[in-house]
Amino acid sequence: MKKYLSLVLMLVTVVTLAACGNKEDNIPSFKDADLRLANSSIAEDLDFHTTSLASDFTILNNINEGLVRLKENDEVVEGVAKSWSVSEDQLVYTFTLRQDATWSNGDTVTADDFVYSWHRAVNPPEGITVKYASMYDMIKNGSAIRTGEETDVTKLGIEAVDEYTVKVTLEQPTPYFLPLMAFPAFYPAHQETIEEYGKDYGKKMDNLIYNGPFKVTYWNTDYGVYLEKNETYWDKDAVKIESVSYRAVEDPTTRLSLYDADELDRVGVTGEQYEDRMDVADVYIDPVQWYLIFNTEDENFSNKNLRLAFKYGIDKAELVQALKPYVPADEFVPRGYSVMEVEGEYVDFRDFVTANADATEVNYDESTNGIFDAKVAQDYLDLALNELGEDSITVKFKAFDSDGWKPLFENIRNQLSRLEGLTVELDKKPAAGVYDSYDGRTYEFGFYGWGPDYPDPMSFLELYHSEDSHNVLKKEETDVLNAEFDALIEAARGDNPETSLLDDPVARWEALVQAEALLLEEAYVVPLAQRAGGTLQQGRVSGVIKHNFGPDYSWKWVEVTD
Incomplete structure (x- = not known):
């Protein structure tokens, strides 16, 4: 599943795929683990190259490790690499690996493991689809190899200088490169194990190998995942707990009841649950955005005026009442996510948009944002009906088809159905069926979310580039948009040295502001809300780290007291 859908269901996916790993009669005692968690979505695929599900990434982040790792406040800290240096031109990173990093079978993690993994990502064997291959475009020759323009995979900008030294060469300076090295798509791979299981690697518990703080000892998508401390992990002394259970519990009411019965250590609350517990909940706002998506290959939604009717026909303040404390969202890049130093002061991207409206020729008023206006929505609908x-x-x-999302979906349906001449019907499907309809373009309009992979506005915008593997706008109707949009993204990304804006951060952000405005103007995707919620946590637990980008949680530093 593409990333734009993987993060739709960070906390709400109904898993319908066949169970993996153990049989039912081997279910461990989830309530007896040191850290006891639950979610409606349990890991489906633990091959870090082929998955894009948030539930998978959470597990992967705790059983594997890349060159670096993210700690509290998303600080980049040592992983397999114990140190690194950067060339003056910001193009070459040299990582020195620790010699005590090992795989769970006892083999040492070496520079060749990173080279093999990255080669597999850009030039995968038959039967393997790498969901994040386009991320390697920042690596020297990454795009050329991925697209087949270059057939020699050894020309990828990664080199094993020796057994414990990795040299990475970039196409252009990339300000978010280092934190991105903590992302699962860049993990090392144990070649012997990968080749033994082929396309089945990571699809069941017995087909896995680990180099992170924990290892999987039980995995069944119907029941949950059980992790135990990995005694071969180089930093095992920092891991203070022996086990983590992550059980499958779809119903939010059941999860809260388990928490109240002291069978869960953490639980998220929204809506009525949040209102009931808001005085004791730890409230958070995530840089995760939720959107309406339109299939413009559908006869109705190829009509821009119809899309604009939907854009202005939803009162987001009313909408988020169904998922308190979510907040309305009118743009693609959320506030509080990305900042840049300008003349000695740090400026949020959203404030930059406002302050530079003249320079960017973008005016975020009612013509571009999604401020609710029933009359404007009706006018657009009338125009659309006439054209249709x-x-x-x-x-x-x-x-x-999830009880947790039912109030939200019904609210969207009811609001839009207030428009005269429009009837909205809910077409509810299990998660897997929704994914298939999005991928196969057999839907009319739907709902999806996106969370960032790295701390830059680009992470919210480049997925709409015409060649991005997560792009939902690959259709003839958007060719004009893509031509202008692609050019802005490519300049901000530094794809071409002649047009690169990487050496001018202000001009780079100005390009990203214009790219965001194009998306808002055409209404192929309509921002709805930014994820927020409350977390209840038992007093005996501390050290759970929640990340703003990449995998959601790290459990390495958790401590539990009696």
């Missing part, structure tokens, strides 16, 4: 030659239309909203 219809007095009224009925459209289907592809929605997840």
Whole structure:
């Protein structure tokens, strides 16, 4: 599943795939683990190259390790690499690996493991689809190898200088390169194990190998995942707990009841649960955005005026009441996520947009944002109906068949159905069916979310580039948008040295502001809300680290007291 859908269901996916790992009669005692967690979505694929599910990334982040790791406040700290240096031109990173990093079978993690893994990502064997291959475009020759322009994979900008030294050469200076090295797509790979299991690697517990703080000792998508401390991990002394249980519990009410019965250590609360517990909940706001997505290959939604009717026809303040304390979102890049130093002061991207409106020729007023206006929405709908030659239309909203999301989806349906001439029907499917309809373009309009992979506005915008593997705008109707949008993204990314803006951070952000405005103007995707919630945590637990980008949680530094 593409990333734009993987993070839709960070906390809410209903897993319907076949169970992996152990049989039912071997279910461990989840409530007896040191750290006891639950989610409606349990890991489906633990091959770090082929998955893009947030639930998978959470597990991967705790059983594997890359060159670096993210700690509290997303600080980059040592991982397999114990130190690194950067060339003056910011193009070459040299990582020195620790010699005591080992795989769970006792083999040493070496520079060749990173080279093999990265080669597999850009030039995968038959039967393997790498979901984040486009991330390697920042690596020297990454794009050329990935697209087949260059057939010699050894020309990728990664070199094993010796057994414990990795040299990485970039196409252009990339300000977010180092934190991105903590992302699962860049983990090392144990070649012997990968080649033994082939495309089945990571699909069940017995087909795995680890180099991180924990190891999987039970995995069944119907019941959950059980992790135990990895005694071969180089920093095992820093791991203070012996086990983590992550059980499958779809119903939010059941999860809260388990927490109240002291069978769970952490639980998220939204909506009515949040209102009931807001005085004791730890409230957070995530840089995770939620959107409406339109299939413009559908006859109705190829009409821009219809999309604009939807954009202005939803009162987001009313909408988020169904998922308190979510907050309305009118843009793609959320506030509080990305900052840049300008003349000695740190400026949030959203404040930069406002302050540089003249320079960027972007005015974020009612013509571009999604401020609710029932009259404007009705006017756009009337125009659309006239252009479609219809007095009224009925459209289907592809929605997840999940009790947790039911109030939100019904609210969207009810709000839009207030428009005269429009009827919205819920087309509820299990998560896997929704994914298939999005990938196969057999839906009319739907709902999805996106969380960032690295701390830069680009992480929210480049997925709409015409060649990005997560792009939802790959259709003839958006060719004009893509031509202008692609050019802005490529300049901000530094794809071409002649047009690169990487040496001018202000101009780079100005390009990203314009790219965001293009998306808002065309309404192929409509921002709805930014994820927020409350977390209840038992007093005996400390040290759970929640990340703003990449995998959601780190459990390495958790401590539990009696």
